[in-house]
Amino acid sequence: MAQIRLHLSAGKAEAARVFSSLEDEFEDDGFPLANIEIDEAQKIYEVSVYLDEDTADAGEVEQRFARRLETDGCGLRPQREVLPDIDWVAKSLEGLKPVRAGRFLIHGRHDRSAVRPNDIAIEIEAGQAFGTGHHGTTSGCLTMIEHLCAARAPANALDLGTGTGVLAIALARRARIPVLATDIDPVATRVARANARINGASRHIRFETAAGFHHRCFAERDPFDLIVANILARPLMRMAPDIRANLAAGGDVVLSGILATQRRAVLSAFRLAGLFHQRTLWRGEWVTLHLARSRTRS
Numbered sequence: 001m002a003q004i005r006l007h008l009s010a011g012k013a014e015a016a017r018v019f020s021s022l023e024d025e026f027e028d029d030g031f032p033l034a035n036i037e038i039d040e041a042q043k044i045y046e047v048s049v050y051l052d053e054d055t056a057d058a059g060e061v062e063q064r065f066a067r068r069l070e071t072d073g074c075g076l077r078p079q080r081e082v083l084p085d086i087d088w089v090a091k092s093l094e095g096l097k098p099v100r101a102g103r104f105l106i107h108g109r110h111d112r113s114a115v116r117p118n119d120i121a122i123e124i125e126a127g128q129a130f131g132t133g134h135h136g137t138t139s140g141c142l143t144m145i146e147h148l149c150a151a152r153a154p155a156n157a158l159d160l161g162t163g164t165g166v167l168a169i170a171l172a173r174r175a176r177i178p179v180l181a182t183d184i185d186p187v188a189t190r191v192a193r194a195n196a197r198i199n200g201a202s203r204h205i206r207f208e209t210a211a212g213f214h215h216r217c218f219a220e221r222d223p224f225d226l227i228v229a230n231i232l233a234r235p236l237m238r239m240a241p242d243i244r245a246n247l248a249a250g251g252d253v254v255l256s257g258i259l260a261t262q263r264r265a266v267l268s269a270f271r272l273a274g275l276f277h278q279r280t281l282w283r284g285e286w287v288t289l290h291l292a293r294s295r296t297r298s
C-alpha cells in the first residue's frame with residue numbers, strides 16, 4: 001500500500017519545536033513521525049509524518065498538520081509526497097541473496113529455487129547468530145574448505161566459533177566426517193544445532209558451548225586434522241598455541257575474522273606456535289588464511 005509523507009524543512013531548533021508539536025497532535029493516532037538531519041553542513045532538518053494512502057481520514061490529517069504549522073510552525077508550509085508501494089519483505093530479503101562459494105550455495109528458505117543440481121545447498125535464515133555466508137570471512141572459509149576437501153579429504157574437523165553452524169554444516173555435508181562445533185555464545189550453539197537439523201547434518205556434528213578450548217569435548221575429540229576458526233585476530237592469536245596443540249600431524253588450519261592489516265601479526269603469532277602460511281584469500285578488507293604444520297605443503 002502506498003504511503004503519504006507530509007514534510008517540511010527547518011533549522012534545528014525550529015524543527016525540534018515543530019516535531020514536538022506534531023507529537024502532541026498525532027501521538028494518539030499512531031502515525032509515524034520523524035525528525036532527520038538532511039544537510040549536516042547547514043544544519044537543516046526535515047520533519048515528516050507518514051500515513052497510509054487509504055487512511056479513511058487522510059484529508060483531515062493533512063489539514064490538522066497544516067493547522068499545527070500555522071500555529072506552531074512560523075508559517076512553514078508542508079509538502080506532500082506519495083511514496084511508492086514497496087514490498088518490504090522482498091526488499092529486506094534482497095540483501096540476503098544466495099551466496100556461492102565453491103560448490104556451496106548458502107541461501108534462505110525463500111530462495112530454495114536457486115539451488116542447482118550439483119550444489120551443496122545450505123539453508124540458513126538470518127537470525128540471532130553470525131554466518132549467513134554474506135560476510136567475506138564466512139565465504140572465504142567456505143572457499144578454503146572446498147579447496148582443502150578437494151585436495152585431501154579431512155577425517156575429523158573442528159569448527160571453533162561456529163555461529164550459525166554454517167562452516168560445520170559445510171564440512172559435514174562436503175566431507176561426511178565428524179565435526180566438533182563450538183561457540184562461546186549459547187544462543188549461537190542452539191541456533192547452529194537447529195540449522196544442522198534443517199540441513200540434515202545433525203548426525204555428523206557435535207555442538208558444545210565453550211570459550212576457546214575450555215571444555216572436555218576437545219580432549220575427547222582431538223587431534224583434529226582440520227581446524228576452522230572464524231573469530232577475530234586478537235583472540236585467534238591468543239589461541240594459537242591451543243590450536244596447534246589440538247591439531248594432528250599433517251593437519252590444516254583455516255583462520256578468518258582477520259583484517260588485511262592484521263594479516264602479518266596473525267601469521268607471526270602462528271609461526272611462533274609452529275604453524276606456517278600456505279595460502280591467503282582476500283575478500284574486501286578481510287583475509288582468510290590457510291596454515292599447516294609443515295612449511296612446504298601447498
Ligand SMILES: C[S@@+](CC[C@H](N)C(=O)[O-])C[C@H]1O[C@@H](n2cnc3c(N)ncnc32)[C@H](O)[C@@H]1O
Pocket residue numbers: 129130131132133137138141160161162163164165166167182183184185188210211212213230231235257
Ligand atoms: C565471526 S563469527 C563466525 C561464525 C561462523 N563460523 C562463520 O564463519 O560465519 C564468530 C563466532 O565466534 C564466536 N566466538 C567468539 N569468541 C569465541 C571464543 N573465544 N571461543 C569460541 N567462540 C567464540 C562468536 O560467538 C561468534 O559466533
